[in-house]
Amino acid sequence: MAVSQDKPIAVEAGIGARFVDALKRFFDGDIWYSFTRSPVVIVSAVVTLFFVLSSIGAPLVAPHDPFDLASIDLLDAEIPPLWYADGDPRFLLGTDAQGRDILSTMIYGSRISLGVGFASVLFAMVLGIALGLVSGYFGGTVDAVIMRIADVQLTFPAILIALLIDGLARAVLPRDFHSEVWFYVLVLAIGLSFWVQYARTVRGSAMVERNKEYVQAARVIGIPPVLIMIRHVLPNVMGPVLVIATINLAIAVITEATLSFLGVGVPLTSPSLGTLIRVGNDFLFSGSWWITIFPGAALAVLVLAVNLLGDWLRDALNPKLR
Known part of the structure; x- marks a missing residue:
């Protein structure tokens, strides 16, 4: 015992x-x-971490709950930021046309934007890695079919593909389900726009790795192709994949904001940063500039920080630059 x-x-x-x-x-x-020797990268990492943590802890961090109708008063509509003479100490960055606190809506909005971004990148990464491994490992007709599909998709802009998929989903699904499945529709639309980059990168690496001795030895001892791809080939292609995923996170957030700004993304009842910018754009020239400027600035800072991290990660994982 x-x-x-x-x-x-x-x-x-x-x-x-x-x-x-x-x-x-x-x-x-x-x-x-390399990370500790670059002040720009450190600041970018801190900014990104701040957005992620504040988004996760939005109910605890946000001063107000923008979805609690009982706490929203239309008499508080379009209050300017605190540093204005007629500002209100309760609302640091002012309020929107519905009386919601701008800072709180930004925190909850970044939560939605990052959630859609992370989920769509994960979906695109899994789909692209799977198709890239199959295409590069087996080659032949399978490789030709997958790569021709990828070539066709590359001829269309990502935002156009996302608009097409979102429009098809809205046309096929009943209207009552739109408010319930919008998250999954956005993830599918954005994810299907980005899988090609992963597939082409993984395919090239898999074609190189499949001819190496350790892969041939695994074949000889009878290991199934699926296990060979997962255990032996996949770990050797994850470096470029992580770089693409980091950069695509910023693109996914921008794509979600664009779709929401066009009115085909997140519904008004669950505003993301893109929805907040679209709503505030109607009040930009009436003097209530803070309704759209602050969410727009938050989106720009978030995307810039993630892009800088992606650029650094690309250089850090490149052995030629070490």
């Missing part, structure tokens, strides 16, 4: 030791060294 009780403890200690060793290797590696 003593031996059986000590065995899990030894296993946990071994896992903990490996985790500590992995952390030491990471902090002693080139990526962490």
